[in-house]
Amino acid sequence: MTTGPSRHEPVLVEAVVEALRPCLDELVVDGTAGLGGHTQALLDAGATRVLAIDLDPDAVRWLTTRFQDDSRVEPVHASYADLPQPLGTERPAGVLLDLGVSSHQLATAERGFSFRLEGPLDMRFDSTTGAPAAQLVNRLPETDLAALLREYGEERRARAVARRIVARRPLESTTELARVVAGAFPGRRRLHPATRTFQALRIATNEELEVLRQGLAGAHVALREGGRLAVIAFHSLEDRIVKHAFRAWARDGEGEVLTRRPIRSGRTESRRNPRARSARLRVFAKASAG
Ligand SMILES: C[S@@+](CC[C@H](N)C(=O)[O-])C[C@H]1O[C@@H](n2cnc3c(N)ncnc32)[C@H](O)[C@@H]1O
DSSP: OOOSSTTOOOSSHHHHHHHHGGGTTSEEEETTOTTSHHHHHHHHTTOSEEEEEESOHHHHHHHHHHTTTOTTEEEEEOOGGGTTGGGTTOOOSEEEEEOSOOHHHHHOGGGOOOSSSOOBSOOOSSTTSSOOHHHHHHHSOHHHHHHHHHHHHOOTTHHHHHHHHHHHOSOOBHHHHHHHHHTTSOSOOSSOTTHHHHHHHHHHHTTHHHHHHHHHHHHHHHSOTTOEEEEEESSHHHHHHHHHHHHHHHHTTSEEESOSSOBOOOHHHHHHOGGGGGOEEEEEEEOOOO
């Protein structure tokens, strides 16, 4: 048994393994390896070599421990946005990106990802560099903050939320922010009122959409001819970027989209693992030589 932060249950595992099965005899890149759930599933399915990349130094430490006795796995601290650079001159047959935050990151209060746990307004995947979310929350002019919440959180009440935040700052903690945001939403709702605000701040803090655009392009360049790219998105902003990138490559004759519609999790998986409910997997096959 492995011990450690094994609470992250990987989503759409079977579909990911099927998508990358033709690649398992060669190098596969798990570009967001996290706690190694998908990496492990690929190994169990016969993967011969996995480069397990993560931007979070804690995740890389955990991956190093988890796979210390398995020479097929090489954990690397890097951003998938920098592909193909972390690979040197190697060309993988498969790349997997499972976007967003891991359940372990969400459950670790000090990381500041959760509005349910009291922690600092951090939200960085790599907390050793860059500016934490507190800088946006406490320094952005109100109109810019509203624009950020609208654009990255698709928050309809962005102006009201931004106004309340600005009136009450400086804000120190996740739960304090969540309370302030909740004040802009009278009545009960299905989603916690802070959900969209936290999503927006996390995306902005980590420049996630830029990183995704850059990472998709880098992964496409990195792949060998005939290789496959599988991407799991968790909200429509990400999914749209993946869909458009794949379609544009297909139109340019650079390969084929293998998922006309995204693959979603079934009812059993969604019931067991709430993260799976919003997961959408798309797969692209790069054109073969000749
Ligand atoms: C949903 S989790 C992945 C979980 C993993 N598939 C598993 O089964 O355990 C997403 C991971 O991506 C990492 N991440 C976020 N942005 C990244 C980036 N630009 N480059 C590499 N990893 C990144 C996060 O630190 C997090 O560990």
